[in-house]
Amino acid sequence: MEVEGMELGILSCEIKKDTITEAIRDAHEKGFTAIQLFFYQFTKEYATFPSEKMPDVMTVDMAEEARRAAKKYGVKISGVGGFFNMVSRDLNVR
Secondary structure (H helix, E strand, C coil), X not given: CCCCCCCCEEEHHHCCCCCHHXXXXXXXXXXXXXXXXXXXXXCCXXXXXXXXXXXXXXXXXXXXXXXXXXXXXXXXXXXEECCCCCCCCCCCCC
């Protein structure tokens, strides 16, 4: 069933790839036409602190990689996201 104006998308954190390009390529190969990117999973900090969701820095290089890969594989970036722990006991985390 096709619904006009709607596309099938996926969250990048459900794909489990190491790079933005790999995630977008995998989404394309699985038939998705849109992706929401959680940039933290593509940072070096993710390997150490996988429960955190917000990168300290989202670089221009990351944005450019996402733009290039989305164009190459025909996948729309429907959003970018991340969140942080608002109920952490550590005030620096909140």
